[in-house]
Amino acid sequence: MEKAILALENGYFFYGWSFSSPVRETGGEVIFNTSMTGYQEILTDPSYKGQIVVMTASEIGNYGINEEDSQSDRVWVNGFVVKDVPNVYSNYRAVESLKSYLEKNNVLGIFGVDTRAVVRILREKGVMKGYIGVGDISPVEAVKKARSIPDISELNLVAEVSKPSVYRWTQKSWKWPKGYEEQTEFHYKVAVLDYGVKRDILRLLADRNLELICFPYNASAEEVLSINPDGIFLSNGPGDPATLTYQIKQIQKLIASEKPIFGICLGHQLLSWAFGSRTYKLEFGHHGGNHPVKNLKTGKVEITAQNHNYATDETKLPQDVEITHINLNDNTIEGMRHKNYPVFSIQHHPEAAPGPHDSFYIFDEFYNLIKECKK
Amino acid sequence: MPKRTDIETILLIGSGPIIIGQAAEFDYSGTQGAKALKEEGYRVILVNSNPATIMTDPNIADRTYIEPLITPVLEKIIEKERPDAILPTLGGQTALNLAIDLYEKGILDKYNVELIGANYEVIKKAEDRDLFKKAMERIGLSMPKSAVVKSISEAEEVIDWIGFPVIIRPSFTLGGTGGSIAYNREEFYPKVKAGLDASPIHEVLLEESIIGWKEFEMEVMRDKNDNCVIICSIENLDPMGVHTGDSITVAPAMTLSDREYQILRNYSIAVMREIGVETGGSNVQFAQNPKTGEFYVIEMNPRVSRSSALASKATGFPIAKIAAKLAVGYTLDELSNDITKKTPASFEPTIDYVVVKIPRFDFAKFPEADPTLTTMMKSVGEVMAIGRTFKEAIQKALRSLELGRYGFYMGLENVDENLLKEKIIKPNPDRLWYIAEAFRRGFSVEEINKLSHIDIWFLNQIKEIVDYELYLSTKDISTLTEQELEKAKQWGFSDRELARLLKTTEEEIRKKRPPVSFKVVDTCAAEFEAFTPYYYSSYESLSGKVEEDKIIYYRDSE
Numbered sequence: 001m002e003k004a005i006l007a008l009e010n011g012y013f014f015y016g017w018s019f020s021s022p023v024r025e026t027g028g029e030v031i032f033n034t035s036m037t038g039y040q041e042i043l044t045d046p047s048y049k050g051q052i053v054v055m056t057a058s059e060i061g062n063y064g065i066n067e068e069d070s071q072s073d074r075v076w077v078n079g080f081v082v083k084d085v086p087n088v089y090s091n092y093r094a095v096e097s098l099k100s101y102l103e104k105n106n107v108l109g110i111f112g113v114d115t116r117a118v119v120r121i122l123r124e125k126g127v128m129k130g131y132i133g134v135g136d137i138s139p140v141e142a143v144k145k146a147r148s149i150p151d152i153s154e155l156n157l158v159a160e161v162s163k164p165s166v167y168r169w170t171q172k173s174w175k176w177p178k179g180y181e182e183q184t185e186f187h188y189k190v191a192v193l194d195y196g197v198k199r200d201i202l203r204l205l206a207d208r209n210l211e212l213i214c215f216p217y218n219a220s221a222e223e224v225l226s227i228n229p230d231g232i233f234l235s236n237g238p239g240d241p242a243t244l245t246y247q248i249k250q251i252q253k254l255i256a257s258e259k260p261i262f263g264i265c266l267g268h269q270l271l272s273w274a275f276g277s278r279t280y281k282l283e284f285g286h287h288g289g290n291h292p293v294k295n296l297k298t299g300k301v302e303i304t305a306q307n308h309n310y311a312t313d314e315t316k317l318p319q320d321v322e323i324t325h326i327n328l329n330d331n332t333i334e335g336m337r338h339k340n341y342p343v344f345s346i347q348h349h350p351e352a353a354p355g356p357h358d359s360f361y362i363f364d365e366f367y368n369l370i371k372e373c374k375k
Numbered sequence: 376m377p378k379r380t381d382i383e384t385i386l387l388i389g390s391g392p393i394i395i396g397q398a399a400e401f402d403y404s405g406t407q408g409a410k411a412l413k414e415e416g417y418r419v420i421l422v423n424s425n426p427a428t429i430m431t432d433p434n435i436a437d438r439t440y441i442e443p444l445i446t447p448v449l450e451k452i453i454e455k456e457r458p459d460a461i462l463p464t465l466g467g468q469t470a471l472n473l474a475i476d477l478y479e480k481g482i483l484d485k486y487n488v489e490l491i492g493a494n495y496e497v498i499k500k501a502e503d504r505d506l507f508k509k510a511m512e513r514i515g516l517s518m519p520k521s522a523v524v525k526s527i528s529e530a531e532e533v534i535d536w537i538g539f540p541v542i543i544r545p546s547f548t549l550g551g552t553g554g555s556i557a558y559n560r561e562e563f564y565p566k567v568k569a570g571l572d573a574s575p576i577h578e579v580l581l582e583e584s585i586i587g588w589k590e591f592e593m594e595v596m597r598d599k600n601d602n603c604v605i606i607c608s609i610e611n612l613d614p615m616g617v618h619t620g621d622s623i624t625v626a627p628a629m630t631l632s633d634r635e636y637q638i639l640r641n642y643s644i645a646v647m648r649e650i651g652v653e654t655g656g657s658n659v660q661f662a663q664n665p666k667t668g669e670f671y672v673i674e675m676n677p678r679v680s681r682s683s684a685l686a687s688k689a690t691g692f693p694i695a696k697i698a699a700k701l702a703v704g705y706t707l708d709e710l711s712n713d714i715t716k717k718t719p720a721s722f723e724p725t726i727d728y729v730v731v732k733i734p735r736f737d738f739a740k741f742p743e744a745d746p747t748l749t750t751m752m753k754s755v756g757e758v759m760a761i762g763r764t765f766k767e768a769i770q771k772a773l774r775s776l777e778l779g780r781y782g783f784y785m786g787l788e789n790v791d792e793n794l795l796k797e798k799i800i801k802p803n804p805d806r807l808w809y810i811a812e813a814f815r816r817g818f819s820v821e822e823i824n825k826l827s828h829i830d831i832w833f834l835n836q837i838k839e840i841v842d843y844e845l846y847l848s849t850k851d852i853s854t855l856t857e858q859e860l861e862k863a864k865q866w867g868f869s870d871r872e873l874a875r876l877l878k879t880t881e882e883e884i885r886k887k888r889p890p891v892s893f894k895v896v897d898t899c900a901a902e903f904e905a906f907t908p909y910y911y912s913s914y915e916s917l918s919g920k921v922e923e924d925k926i927i928y929y930r931d932s933e
Binding site: 036056059063083093113117177289290294298303353354355 | 696728839900902903
């Protein structure tokens with residue numbers, strides 16, 4: 001167990017202990033996540049590429065790591081910061097410890113940090129760059145390194161997390177006691193643009209008997225339309241949407257094709273740009289599983305899983321785009337729908353994983369929209 | 376939609392005398408509820424037979440009756456005060472039972488009084504084992520194999536199907552009074568008879584034993600728009616077989632993955648909807664087979680419960696207050712979070728600490744009572760401790776019990792091994808200390824798990840505390856490093872215990888150890904600013920700030 005330091009670009013630093021990996025140092029944008037369960041899903045969510053994740057819940061690693069809950073085939077976070085991590089895990093599905101999992105994935109994890117102090121600073125000063133070093137590193141050096149880390153908007157993260165070639169997805173959602181089952185019915189063909197898609201999004205689409213063909217992040221609109229899809233899905237993914245100008249252009253062409261389109265998170269943000277609005281950076285983002293979102297059509301409140309640092313600029317949205325969902329904590333946009341095209345999107349994560357399942361119905365809405373358009 | 380304007384006067388029923396299974400937490404919830412309703416401009420009539428309560432203070436309700444909690448008295452009060460509604464969900468089982476009786480005797484109809492929070496059908500469905508079981512079947516949730524019987528001969532008919540050991544739960548009793556476990560036919564008949572006698576309707580539930588399964592609780596709230604939120608998850612350190620009121624419980628749940636947590640969340644909401652609790656808080660209890668992950672629903676309380684009081688203090692979310700406001704028509708998104716002010720009450724608290732509750736027993740005053748813990752509640756109180764880690768919280772809780780023990784040591788060195796094992800197998804008030812003693816003697820986590828069925832996660836946490844205690848006792852204050860002392864404080868060792876282990880005085884320890892950090896309970900893990908938080912103490916790691924000409928070191932305190 002070696003001493004470690006987490007430093008932020010504004011000069012604050014925090015001591016802890018390394019609990020994983022031969023990795024000696026790491027850097028990234030420091031964000032905090034308030035989910036109390038689901039660290040395995042968070043670690044493997046491609047949207048966290050480029051980020052150091054600080055968990056607010058204090059005991060992390062208790063139920064180990066299992067073979068079923070990962071959201072991709074590897075860990076994507078740049079670093080992982082917790083208050084406490086146990087030496088023994090307990091859960092009937094667990095196959096290894098959080099420590100060994102991070103080690104295998106070459107990701108630095110530290111514990112013993114006053115995570116609440118970190119959160120209080122991020123809440124007040126906003127998201128910022130940070131550095132974690134193991135060993136005898138002076139605070140001055142650590143802060144200097146934090147400042148030298150490239151800004152997240154300068155990185156092409158989507159290219160790193162997207163799968164390079166076209167693939168099919170047929171696995172359905174996890175159910176106790178059988179686990180995963182394969183899809184047997186295929187009603188409509190859906191082209192998925194994989195900007196770093198989470199597996200549970202694909203599973204929920206597969207549950208609804210949609211035939212999924214996934215395209216890499218740099219697929220052109222023509223390639224996507226060449227399979228003549230009945231619907232198009234724009235996935236979640238990491239980084240600053242403003243940098244993805246090629247993708248935004250392709251999406252504008254896809255909208256013009258009048259195919260049903262559904263976007264989640266980054267997909268939603270890219271649609272915002274495609275509609276002629278823009279996205280702006282939130283002060284400290286939304287990362288957690290307890291965000292109240294109001295469905296403006298039904299008036300009902302959904303508790304949602306969220307993971308985004310950018311939001312749609314409402315003032316720049318054209319008249320023909322209707323806001324369908326808002327976040328009740330800060331009134332930011334959580335969902336929108338185009339009035340003239342069959343296009344809608346959700347900013348938060350209706351697939352949860354981790355988080356509440358209140359918004360699963362949104363996947364039904366996509367299915368119904370495709371069905372409607374087919375008629 | 377704002378509050379209801381078709382009702383003016385609301386009758387609130389208190390829970391009566393403090394007894395095992397129903398204590399001061401219902402004064403806490405009733406007081407919160409009365410204040411919340413008054414704040415909304417309703418005329419609040421309160422009845423409680425116990426004058427030693429905050430709720431019966433003159434400024435809490437508009438009119439207070441200190442009268443016996445029996446139907447004829449309630450009828451007289453209703454006749455005189457003519458309330459438009461009764462809120463029966465804040466006064467424990469006593470208030471619910473009275474509400475049922477008032478309804479069944481036609482008194483509510485006669486005076487045109489509405490039950491708000493939970494109506495008659497809801498209370499019946501949740502409380503009547505048979506109706507509850509059918510309701511769970513309708514939504515596809517499993518329960519332990521069980522049968523309701525009204526006589527010994529009926530019991531005989533079903534016992535072969537259920538098998539031994541079998542749990543005997545009398546219907547409609549407080550804190551599980553008259554409940555027991557039978558391991559064989561010999562024990563079975565007298566225990567069934569005792570259960571039948573304890574039940575006001577002469578009825579018991581015989582239930583498949585799932586002793587050793589893990590136990591969880593969820594605190595749910597629902598408003599009239601069907602918005603549902605989970606306030607808190609709770610994991611019992613003591614597995615199934617010990618009444619929840621007598622169990623050591625931990626919040627949030629420690630050993631559930633998100634997949635399992637969300638199953639319980641979905642189940643809890645489904646139970647609330649099926650039972651039909653339209654507004655307010657409920658508590659749903661689950662058991663989990665530790666080997667297969669299968670969940671059973673155990674029961675639900677369609678009211679504010681003992682666990683709700685714990686969940687309120689554990690999260691900062693005032694369940695009883697919000698329940699009262701939901702009962703008069705508000706929705707969760709119309710109410711604000713008291714602590715953050717700016718965010719709504721329609722959210723799920725997230726906590727960045729661990730809460731441990733340990734029941735307090737007083738068998739010294741009841742020498743006749745069997746101190747073995749069963750499905751009948753025996754504790755007379757409880758302590759709740761908050762720490763940044765489980766280790767810190769449990770050690771704080773141990774010394775808060777005021778048993779003259781300042782950690783996991785109680786002087787059991789001379790206890791023989793058979794007794795030691797027996798005290799680990801059979802749940803009892805001192806079990807934690809026997810477990811610690813077993814670890815001192817070299818027992819493994821697996822061995823203790825076999826004896827106690829307590830989850831290995833909890834056991835290993837205790838073992839690590841004991842191992843560190845043994846390590847510390849080989850040191851003295853001059854040979855201990857600063858780092859080692861910091862770790863001891865972060866693991867919840869008291870100054871007093873450290874003084875004993877390190878052969879010095881508390882004053883010496885206090886001089887050398889890091890200073891206390893005060894942390895905040897704010898419902899949101901510091902995501903939003905807190906305006907009316909409350910504090911707990913902890914020992915934090917070092918933080919600092921690099922400034923232009925100097926480096927500042929500090930331990931964050933709020």
